[in-house]
Amino acid sequence: MADKDYDVVFGAEYTSPARRSVVAELQLLKECCNNLSGIEEPLRALLLDKLKSQGGLASLEWKERSIVNMSLNTHKSAAGDVIVGGFKTIDVYRKAALEKLQEHLVLSTRPTRGTIAWHKTESQAKSDENDLLIDEIMLLTGRLGSVMDYARELASKANKSEEFLALQSELLRRFPIRSK
Structure with missing residues (x-):
């Protein structure tokens, strides 16, 4: 956990896989919003599909980043335990990350200028x-x-x-x- 992650509750217990997962998801969503190049292509493709809905995000699983599949209710509960603003915060980042991914997809499918x-x-x-x-x-x-x-x-x-x-x-x- 980065010390500068102000959206994560200070001193919160990260013992459960669900809590660790929502913190990892939040970091991933922030990374999507700030620097898409740091996210591997297969994960970007998966995120384009999963970020379309809250349930999709809850069902996201990417073991390399400690993100596990869970029900939406568990996801909301875990987010409420470890993220400032709870699930609303993660949902705002979900929408922003989806928008960035869609913009990136449009730009990457356009032909290069001059060709x-x-x-x-x-x-x-x-x-x-x-x-x-x-x-x-x-x-x-x-x-x-x-x-x-x-x-x-x-x-x-x-x-x-x-x-x-x-x-x-x-x-x-x-x-x-x-x-x-």
């Missing part, structure tokens, strides 16, 4: 973005056409068709429709 795979990914992202913009422009163009048709209809009912055509011509002159 062919990265350029393909970027090109596809830009293509998808352009497709969305084209769809939006088409939608807005259709709505503008509907507005113009409605305005033409209202002008016709009001016997102002010639004035409408003059205003429409002025609009088209100011904002010409460009074709490719």
